[in-house]
Amino acid sequence: MTKPVLLVTRRLPPAVEARAERDYDARLNVDDTPTTPASILAAAAGVDAILCCTSDKLDAATIAALPASVKVISTFSVGTDHIDLPAAKARGIPVCNTPDVLTEATAELSMLLVLAAARRAGEGERIIRAKAWTGWAPTQLMGTQVSGKRLGIFGMGRIGQSLARMARGFRMEIHYRNRSRLSPELEEGAVYHDNDASFLAASQVLSLNAPGGAGTLKWLNAERIAMLPKGAVVTNAARGTLVDDDALIAALRSGHVAYAGLDVFTGEPALNPAYLTLENAVLLPHLGSATTETRDAMGHLALDGVDAVLAGRTPGNLV
C-alpha cells in the first residue's frame, strides 16, 4: 500500500521527522526555507495532509486554493492565528493543534525570566563575557530577592497554574487575576483578585501568562504600570501584544519597574529597539517551548492528529 503524502512545511526535530518519514511519503523542507502562500500551494499538490507552523500563512485565499486531496491541516503550535479557521471549515478540512504539551516548558521559562531579571543575570553575564570582572564587592550587582516575594500571575490557565507550583518552591505568595476564580483545589491557596487595582498593588513580581487577542491588547499600559509597587519586576512569556512597549520602556527607565524579563514582543522578530538599550531588561527570542522534550511532544501530537483524521477517527487535538 502506498503511504499517504504529508507536506511538512518547516524543519522539525529529528525524532518528529523520522516518524513522519516512517509513516508517510513525507515532503520535508530540509533547508528550512521560509514559506509563502505560493510556495505552500506549489508544494501541496497531491498531498493528503499538511503539517505547518506559525510562520506559515494559511489565509482564506490559500486555503481555498488547496488541492482537493488535502484532508487535514495540523499545526505545530498551540496558537492558530496563522490559519483562517472559517475558511478551513468551509472547505471541510479539519485543523489540529498541540495544546497542553508546552505547559511545563513555558512555565519554566516564565520562572527563568523572573529569576534572571530580578537577579540581574544579563548584566552579570555581560561583565563576564566582556572579561571585565574586577572583583567581588558587597554592593555589586545587587538585585531584588525573588524568594518570599508576592508573585502576581495575570492569566491563571494551565501555564499560570504550573508557574504557581514552581514559584511556591521559592516560598512566593501567589496572587492571580483571571476571568473567573479557580476552584480551591486548583487555586492551592493563591489569592484571587476581581480587579486590576488590588491585583497590581499586590504584585511585587508580575508575570503575564494570558492569551493575546483584542481583549488583552496593551493590557499592561502606563495606567496599570503605575498601580504596581515601585521597584516591581515584570515578565512576559505569553504574547507581546499584552504590553504597551512605550509605557514599559518608560517605567524601566524611571525605575518604577526595576527589572523586566521578556520572551515575546509586539512585531517579533523585530522588536522595539529601545529594549536593547536597557541594562535592566533580560530579553529572549520567544523560546517558551524550545526544549527537545517539548518540541518532540508537539510534533508527535501534531502527527497524532494527522494519523487520526486519515484513519477516519476524530483526533483528540481537533481545533
Added chain:
Amino acid sequence: MKPRLIVSRQMPTAVGERIRAEFDCPYPDGLDMDVPTALQMLRETNADALLLTSHLKLTAEVIAEIPSHVKIAATCSVGFDHIDVAAAKARGLPVTNTPEVLNECTADLAFMLLLNAARRGHEYEAVMRQGWRRGMGMGEMLGIRAWGKTLGILGLGGIGRAMAARARGFGMKIVYCNRTRLPPELELGATWFADFREMLPHCDFLSLHAPSGPETKGIINAETLALMKKGAVFVNAARGALVDEDALIAALKSGQLAAAGLDVFASEPAFDLRFAELPNVFLTPHMGSATTETRNAMGYRALDNIAAVLAGKPAIDPLWS
C-alpha cells in the same frame, strides 16, 4: 562612648546607616582598603573591631599584626577561605561569618543558573543582542527541559535543601550526597548516596552546595564527569575550588556535559578566560548573595556578631571555639 569600628569594604546603604548609629567609624559606608591600609587604620583609630569581606586576606602574618585592642574580626560572608582561622585562634582573636541569611538567595541564583544553562540563556541572549530579525526553526537551538528530571545535590545543607525545595516545584526527583544521611523531615523524600560516584549516573542535573575543603577540592574532575549521564547539566554556585576546570571545559566541549551554569571559579575575578568563549555556559560573577535584602541581612549579622563580642557575650557565629 560608641565602640570604634573599621569597615574595610564598601557596604550597602542600610548597613552604613546602622554603623553610623551604633559605632564610631571614620568611613561608616565602608572604604575599599588593602591589608596595609586596614592595619594602619586599625592602629590609628585604636579600633575595637574589624568588619571585612573576602577581599581582605587575613593570613597568619596579617593576623599577627592586628593590634591587641581589636577584639573581633567579622567577615561579611559565609565563606572564610580568606581567614587563617587557626592563626586567629592561636592569637585569641574571635572571627565570625554570616551563615544562614543567604541560603534562600543563593538557592534562587543557583536555580536561575540551572534554568539558564538548560535553556541556553547565553546563546539566546546573544541572538537578541544581534537584533533577532529572523524566526527560528522548530527544531533549531533546542534546550533541555528541567521539569520532571533528576537533580543531584552535593551537600544537602541549608542552601542545598533550599535548592531541593525549588526543584520539587519543577516536579524534579532529588538525589543527594552527604557524609551522613539526613532525617526524613529534612530529606523530604530525597534519595541519599553515601558515595558521590554512585550518585552521578542518576543525575540529569548536578548542583554543588558543599564547602570547599580537602575532601571536596577538585571533586568535579575528568573521572567524576565521565560517570555522569551524557548531556547532563552542571551548576556551581558554591566554590570554584570544587572543580578541576580543565576537565570541566573538556566535558563542555565534548558534549559529555550539555551545559553549565557557573557563579564561582577557581580563580576570581581573574577567572579562566576560556569559559568566556564557550557558548554552552551561563556565567555570573559570584553574585549568589547579591540582593539588597540579603546583603543588608549579611551586614546586620556581621554587626550583631561584633556587638555581641564587644558586650562581652559569646559570638553568634564563631569560626573557632
